[in-house]
Amino acid sequence: MTSPDSIDQLIQKSISLKAFNTFRFDYEAEYFAIADNLDSLRALLLWGKENDQIVTVIGSGSNLLISGHVSGLVIINRLMGINADTSNSENVTLRVAAGEEWHKLVEYTVYQNWYGIENLALIPGTAGAAPVQNIGAYGVEVKDVLSKVQVIDKQTADVFWIPAEDCGFAYRNSHFKGKWKDNLIITAIELKLKKQAELELSYGGLHSQLKGEATLKSVFELVCEVRESKLPSPAKIANAGSFFKNPIVSQEKHTSLKEQFPELVSFAHGEQYKLAAGWLIDQAGWKGKEYLGVGVYPKQALVLVNYSESSANALLALEEKVKHAVFEKYGVELEREPVELPIPSLRQGD
């Protein structure tokens, strides 16, 4: 157990979050702690409750837009550990602590010859954040392989499992981003992967770009290669990946857009259509443009980058300009993908 003395040693005051968000905006956490085991996480939550402090959890900060100092306690999740049950002849059940790095997990599964998450290679972030926005790429979403999620209740510090089907997974969304965001922290995930070959090659031109035989390793390597050629590594250029979701529109809206803009890039999405937001931004004239130390990435217009700013002001202004330009041209509202901090509603006890 973590004693009251050691909890005080865990918590620091007024710590810069610059190293804990991939946009590298320089705002402070009022209180700050790193949790590397469940006991200290539990003790930190109880401290937050006793001291009436908002508790915010950050993984790798790769889907965050920090736009001001964050009051209350910021906990960096570094819960580690992977456990594999390989006893079943068809599936492998993997339990992964929430602080494990997602891409390292993908790499590990590929080298073990387990199928299911190879298309999700090189997505930055922690395993625990993967269900929050139901990460996805190249036709695969984490919900496709997720069987359950272990959580801790911020108020009671109780730990329990939730079946994946109850998590409200949708395109870049889940209850962890919605109704549970103030109450639950993910502490582990359980994935079911396949021992037999099953590859998804129908999206993003994977099939046509494969040079040799389609194997688990070749698909993994191709995904890494394509992503590296298109997306800026946060280690080199500060960014949070796609800044906007691909907008989903009705059939009628899609038909009318297609009549006006025959080149429109879109995909069927159930009864609706998903529009390629990068294409809309590009056609609205913003691809590669720089604005006050921030900009739209030249190789992928969906990504906003921070070249030199320590505050989020310029980026927020650029976001408005891009949204305005797209709305003016297409009548389509772009929605932001990263989560903004601080979130006022996170105040505990409100």
Ligand SMILES: Cc1cc2nc3c(=O)[nH]c(=O)nc-3n(C[C@H](O)[C@H](O)[C@H](O)COP(=O)(O)OP(=O)(O)OC[C@H]3O[C@@H](n4cnc5c(N)ncnc54)[C@H](O)[C@@H]3O)c2cc1C
């Ligand atoms: C270059 C680049 C490429 C990207 N490509 C993709 C992509 O292809 N597909 C995709 O889906 N995403 C992509 N992303 C976005 C990002 O990688 C994912 O959203 C990732 O899951 C974020 O993980 P994180 O640990 O950094 O979360 P953070 O940014 O730290 O947190 C994001 C949100 O989740 C919450 N959160 C974090 N951990 C927990 C937890 N344990 N329990 C509860 N809530 C938690 C935070 O409070 C915050 O609200 C990309 C980002 C970058 C920078």
